[in-house]
Amino acid sequence: MVLLLVVDLDPDLAALRPLGAFFVLRTIGGTPAASRPALPTLAQVYEHRGSDVYGNTLNFRxxxxxxxxxxxxxxxxxxxxxxxxxxxxWSVALGCAVLYGHIPDLAPHRLRWDPDASAPDDLWLDAVTWLPGDAGTIAEVVLHGHLEPLAVVLRTEYRPATGLLWGNAGSALAGAARQLGHRADLATRARDLAAELLAHPLLAGTLDGTGRRRSCCLYYRLPGGGLCGDCCFTRAPRSSARGASG
Incomplete structure (x- = not known):
């Protein structure tokens, strides 16, 4: 259980905006309401509930x-x-933790997602209610609140390897920390939080000692995909071996 905090740090999360598009989180309360409430919540995605607009939201995405x-x-x-x-x-949670010392309550029923948007994913929060910004709370909110149920849905629908999904999660967390590391005033806190989170049982071992992942996200299998910067491969496997990767 996490403790809700009554604090008024930044109700529009405006301080996230200079960090880049992956960190931005808009709030429905601060925008014209007519355009956003129809979007499905992430709770609908994880619970296999369809959307009036997109049907099966995850399949649409x-x-x-x-x-x-x-x-x-x-x-x-x-x-x-x-x-x-x-x-x-990860970016929203880690960014808020290092900027404010708290994170917003990102419960799946409070986050709306537009699966028809371009990258990065378009997320909207119903309103800002603050939680503690420690690694344990972030793990509860992001790992257990989102990434575990998301992994269950994806494995049911698409059968990706479990190691691939947790490798994605570890890689995404490390990427958010690296981005925050470009700000000298945020770098140490971001690095320390990421290290604590990467020691969590669900993420431990997903990256090696140099920060490279131990599984492959399969990006190299796309036309002209190549290798990611933290890929476990040093060169793309030959097509004859691709069926065993990931």
Whole structure:
């Protein structure tokens, strides 16, 4: 259980905006309400509840990613979609923790998601209610609140390897910390929080001692995909061996 805090640090989360698009989180309360409440919540995604606008929201997003990247295998698009959403969740939580010392309550029923948006994923929060900004609370909110149920849905629908999904999560967390490291006033806190989170049982071992992942996100299997900067491979496997990767 996490403790809700009554504090008025920054109700519009404006301080996140200079950090870049992956860190931005807009609030429905601060925008014209008519355009956003119809968006599905992430709770609907995790609970297999359809959306009036998109039907099966997760399948809609995976198809959109597949079409945009030319992915011929649905599990590749599912992996890329998963990493994109994980990166957004980590970035918001970590960014708030280092800027404010607190994180907003990002419970799935409070976050709305537009699966038809371009990258990075478009997330809207119903209102800002603050929680403690320690690693334990972040793990409860992001890992247990989002990434565990998201992994269950993805494994049911697309059968990606479990190690691939947690590798995506670890890689996305490390990427958010690296981005925050460009700010000298945020770097140490971001690094320390990321290190604590990467020691969590769900993430431990997903990256090696140099920060490279131990699993592959399958990006190299896209047309012209190549290797990610933290890929476990030093060169892309040959096509004959691709079926065993990930």
């Amino acid at each position: 995976v198809r959109k990613v597949a079409d945009a990247l030319g992915a011929q295998e649905p599990r590749i698009a599912a992996s890329i979609a998963h990493q994109g959403l994980a990166a957004r969740l």
